Amino acid sequence: MPWEYLQTKELDKRFIKVAELVDFKNKHIVDLNGGSCRLRLYIDGFTSYTANDIYPSYAPDDSKINFHCEDDSMFADRVERADIVCLFGHGAGDYLASPYESPTLSESLVRIVKKTMPETVVIEASKKYEDTFGMLEDLKRELFVYDTGIKHELSGDGEYGDRVLYILRLK
Numbered sequence: 001m002p003w004e005y006l007q008t009k010e011l012d013k014r015f016i017k018v019a020e021l022v023d024f025k026n027k028h029i030v031d032l033n034g035g036s037c038r039l040r041l042y043i044d045g046f047t048s049y050t051a052n053d054i055y056p057s058y059a060p061d062d063s064k065i066n067f068h069c070e071d072d073s074m075f076a077d078r079v080e081r082a083d084i085v086c087l088f089g090h091g092a093g094d095y096l097a098s099p100y101e102s103p104t105l106s107e108s109l110v111r112i113v114k115k116t117m118p119e120t121v122v123i124e125a126s127k128k129y130e131d132t133f134g135m136l137e138d139l140k141r142e143l144f145v146y147d148t149g150i151k152h153e154l155s156g157d158g159e160y161g162d163r164v165l166y167i168l169r170l171k
C-alpha cells in the first residue's frame with residue numbers, strides 16, 4: 001500500500017507532538033481511518049479508544065482499541081460519543097481520484113464532529129498535500145465552532161516528511 005511510510009517511527013513525530021499537547025486522560029478518543037493507530041503507543045489513561053480502517057491488515061493488535069474494519073461513512077454512523085476526534089494523514093481522497101484514499105473522509109469527519117461535539121479535534125496531513133489541496137483549511141472553515149488552532153509544522157525527510165497539524169478546540 002502506498003502509505004506504508006506512515007506506519008514508521010519517523011512519522012510518529014505526529015503522534016508524539018499531539019501526545020505532548022493534548023490531555024487524553026479519562027477521554028473518549030476516536031481515530032478516524034486510523035491505520036494501525038500508532039497514536040496509542042504514546043498515550044495512556046484514556047477511557048476509550050475507538051477506531052476504524054477499511055483494510056483489516058492494519059488492525060492494531062491492542063485490546064484497548066475498539067477497532068472496526070469498515071468504511072468511514074459506516075463508522076461515522078456508528079460513533080455516538082467522543083471527547084477527542086483525530087484524523088491523521090488526510091490523503092486528499094475527496095479532492096483526487098485515488099483508489100487508496102477515502103473520497104468521503106472530510107465528510108465523515110464533519111459528521112462525527114457535528115454529532116458528538118468533541119472538546120478537541122486533531123487534523124493532520126502532509127505539507128505537500130495541504131499546500132496543493134488545502135483540505136485542512138477547508139475543514140477548519142467547516143468546523144467554525146472550533147477555534148482555528150495553532151498551525152504546527154513538523155519537518156522531515158522525503159516527499160511526505162513535512163507535516164502540518166492543527167489542534168482545534170471547541171469555542
Ligand SMILES: C[S@@+](CC[C@H](N)C(=O)[O-])C[C@H]1O[C@@H](n2cnc3c(N)ncnc32)[C@H](O)[C@@H]1O
Nearest residue numbers: 003006033034035053054071072088089101102
Ligand atoms: C494516508 S493513510 C492514514 C493512516 C493513519 N491515519 C495515519 O496517519 O497513520 C489513509 C488510511 O485510510 C484508509 N482508508 C482508505 N479508504 C478508506 C475508506 N473508504 N474508509 C476507511 N478507511 C479508508 C487506508 O487503509 C489508510 O489506512
